Amino acid sequence: MREQHTVIDDTPERSVLARLILPENSVSDDPLEELHGLATTAGTQVVGELIQRRSTIDHGTYLGRGKVDELREMVEKTKADVVIFDNELNPGQTRNLEKAIGVNVIDRTELILDIFAAGARTHESRLAVELAQLEYSLPRLKRMWTHLSRQAMGVGMRGPGEKQLEVDRRLAQKRIHDLKQELSKVESRRQRQVASRRDAPTVSLVGYTNAGKSTLMNALTEAEVLAEDKLFATLDTRTRRWHLPQWGTVLLSDTVGFIRDLPHSLVASFRSTLEETRQADLLLHVADASNPDVFAQISAVYKVLSELEIEEKDTLLVLNKIDAIESPAMLNRVLDRYPNAVPVSAADGKGFESLIEAVGDALGREFIDLDVEVHPGNGKLLAFLAAKGEIASQTFESEVVRLRVRLPVSALGPVRQAAIAYREVNDRRASREQTIDESSVAPIDVADEVSPPSASDVA
Template identity: 85%
Template sequence: MREQHLVSDDTPERSVLARLILPDTPAPEDPLEELHGLATTSGTQVVGELIQRRASAEHGTYLGKGKVEELRLLVEKTKADVVIFDNELTPGQIRNLEKATGAKVLDRTELILDIFAAGARTYESRLAVELAQLEYTLPRLKRMWTHLSRQAMGVGMRGPGEKQLEVDRRLAQKRIHDLKQELGKVESRRERQVASRKEAPTVSLVGYTNAGKSTLMNALTEAGVQAADKLFATLDTRTRRWYLPHWGTVLLSDTVGFIRDLPHSLVASFKSTLEETRQADLLLHVADASNANVFDQISAVYKVLSELEIEEKDTLLVLNKIDAIKSPAMLNRVLDRYPNAIPVSAKSVKGLEMLTEAVGEALGREFLDLDIDVDPGDGKLLAYLAAKGEIVSQHFGADVVNVRVKMPVAAMGPARKSAISIRPAGTGTFAPVEPPVDVPAEPPVDTPATDVA
């Protein structure tokens, strides 16, 4: 049995990075740049890199036989403690690679989970990370726990218990069950808390990790939240008041950053933390315009939003860090693809006035305050209105349910098809939906301002 690599002092673990690039996998100019950032964030010292391009992965060791030997020699030469793959490996492949190299082996998912475990501060985020780690490690039978103690054992070894090499399945499954129950309670509380905020519209910052969301929030609200130049500096949602000239106060939330191939278990576990995003009136998608892989990062964020089932929410794309762009042609390349994007620099506060105006216009343009009459038996439409809009009030009659709701224009399709009638809020009776009601697509921008305290 291979000896454990225990970290008993402040000396960082030495890591070798590895990646297999398959023919159908797009690779940036520097294929290991992002993994290098993740490894550094986890606290390791990167001492070597290895890349292989291959038609298919080797079943037993992922890398080809020759590359495995090259990896072993690199580990030996650099005295590395851990090999970190920018791929997802099977339990068998990890065991075979550990046996071949004599070093601990992590895949991308386990590394991300480890970073989240190290950065979780609130009770809610710690529960979410622990659940994601257990669901990932349960089928892998490696280096995990039967006791719930925490002791530093280096990257990939943080989290709920690290004393034993074998997983006690019964204890793990019981703990997973308990965590899901507790997180369910937390999610319900968070959902009620977010839904109860009626005093102002809500805007949520989303984006790729290290795109500058926290810095932007500080620039807009003087929030003073942590803003560090590293991946996943923010794991917990923070909400601050933001005053928009000619509009009023809105609530601005900063959330955990996304990343490509974000573990599904982590997305599911963080549902409560992302509740602010799910119920926001407007999303500000912050992208690092200075990053060479900005297009891939934007696509990765939209993929995660789709997993959260909020990809249809009204969104403004904000191109941050324009002060770090070396060539104007690089910014123009992004603007050519996303002509409605708003270029800003949160660091130098350039472009923030334009962003503020755009947010005010979007909040006024995209939402309708309506009275909608629904058949009491149409539970599907009632559930849709609650999911897609903000229910202000409901009145149940014998033949009709009157719902006052603030709805995004883009979500009005099902309501127009199924509702008995639709009318602007507070205008009394209205004709049936057939023929279709001409609901104005763009109410005056200054109308909602009167509703903001």
Template identity: 45%
Template sequence: MYDIATKPRERAIMLAVVRKGADPDVVREHLDELALLLDTAGADVATRVVQERERPEVATALGKGKVEEVKELITETGASMVVFDDDLSPVQVRNLEKAFNVKVLDRAGVILDIFASRARSAEARTQVELAQLEYLFPRLTRMWTHLSKQFGGVGTKGPGETQIETDRRMYRTRIQRLREKLREIDVQRAVQRQSREGIPRFALVGYTNAGKSSLLKSLTDAEVYIENRLFATLDTTVRAFELPSGQRAVLSDTVGFIRKLPAQLVASFRSTLAEAAEADVIVHVADVTSPHVREHIDVVNRTLVDLGISQRPILMTFNKVDALEDRLLLHDLEAEYPGCVFVSAERGINLQRLLARMQECLEETSIVQHLLIPYDHMRDVSHLYSEVEVLLRDEVDAGVRLAVRLPSDKLNAFQRRYAAFVTASSPDPI
């Protein structure tokens, strides 16, 4: 992986291969975002090239004429790399690098590079390294095969090929080690989450730069890293806060999403994202000032589906209303996303309303159960306090009467565990 973030700023030529008749606004926006990604990675854009084709050329993505044109542009601008907004196959990268004599990356490669230079915690570093190796593995092995054919000796077991086998084994061993390490981290995280069992959990998710960390900070006073760059956050931070009812809850902030997030990253960040996966309510934060807010929402929703966490109740939250000029947009969005909230994390606008909606969403997804526990089972009472939210406690002749609230998906397990004590309902309204 090219470590472009630690080097002096580079110059890049950006390329998009689009179908004939593609909407130029959409193409521009995708390239604007790629430029932002490059900026974050430490490169400036020398120029942009858009090629319209029915489908990308198998060998080089671009047509012959375009390859020549880009070659000239490289000489003219002194660019040191060519970056495609589209996924490139290992063969395409190899052919293009040969033609251009500078490095060639695709969007996934740039995103991986940013993650690699920003990962700080052991967990994030392990996850990024695994994603990088998995991304590079097919590319390198095919490249090596190609090199061995080109440079290796005649015969089936030339020295080149032996080296490839050794390197491949090394890669595989490393990938194996990293996977094991991540499994250990998974277990640790699961234990941490278990210790918070019974406390309602909310997770902030959203497109990168939407203001998730800013919201965590303003809702919980957490000291978190906020920056006007993509992927400022790569870890999960969990902080306690209080709902309007006075009930304690936790809120987590995690890595942001983006279109074409490399599948390898999504896969290896699963343990970081597990906090969101197990949340009672997902707070989906979108930047209302982005002209592409709806597309961003779709990208996030699709990523949630990929991660298998789309069934959770989602509270749509539009951030940065302080900077929004088009007030009419609010009415449209309100109609499109009923029950959504408009806030400003930075100016503290509407945060009470957001908290109230969070509580409502939680109540909608939770179920109240009533129990009567005889006095000789007091241990179960203390268990309940650590496992679920106790809404009401009464001491009556027959024992302790409790009303507790629990997430609906825990109901079956709960009813099995406390079958002997669950009563139909409370004689008194809560």
């Protein structure tokens, strides 16, 4: 019997890129540069590009009729397998374009979802991507079942295509409901996990995709997380310990990168993954200062942060990749608009001293200096103060221990409950003093607060 061999065609799909630019759209010198990067990340070979500028969209085919004909000719000439739009198409426009061009047509949202699906590694990120894909696909199920016929019967007598469509819609809706419930449990679990790490200040890296966040994290913490020169190299949050001189241990988190017109369903699905960012004491917004479109990218990040309802969190702008800037005027142009930004190069460590100083100053805004009086027998509170804060001085007397300590604002609760007295000596805040009757103070358990996070929590 002759042996059979399976031949696998591993040649990449050939893609043609297309974009409609409306008058209100702001574009860079190369309007398809970002889409080209997305298409390459998805594994396609870009063989053609088409751009049209017009005042309004064509409701049937998005592009004008002449451009659709030009696109079809380009596809035939380059033997492309797929056309990728840098716009968001509705199901009808996609169907009409596929009929006119003769190959598959996908839009920007579907392309980003495909990249996220290929890059998801953890159970949590896979759930988030599946939910976003299903919510995107649900209104497009009709297009997926156009090969099924509808029998010619009376009103209400539906053919197999309609029946299959309804079954699929119900299955999709049921799966969406189940995924939302499962992600809600994951989010609650993540919130508890992040809250348990309050033994140290938390700093979260955010920024446009491929701005160099992972490279910066590796340089600061020797974390050895994946850092590649491609879009969305990081999808899962990673947290590592960062020793900050004069501050001690800081927990630094790297998160998924953002992008212009990031699908709303994807932002909502990844809320649990971004919990580190939501609860961080400080955000480091990393921007690629060498990118000509840096201002639009910074704005896109702030837009996503607004969607996550964390735009008011204390944020430090970090201008990365200054080693790749050819002209100092380009960096000065960014600094003119953002004078408090910190220029650095994650590749060679330039500017790290200024960054560390700026992070320390920013975290200092969340700390206060206290004079605290503690009963000598209250070992739990003394251990809590030593673990949570930085003790500048400590004096033991027969009935009281007097301490000068710098403490996070979030850690004031146990001090209020169990200290004999405390007074704030930080000049940036109004002084206050409170004396507590020891007999009325219930004992507090700070053992859990003092214990460091486990290796699995910070992995």
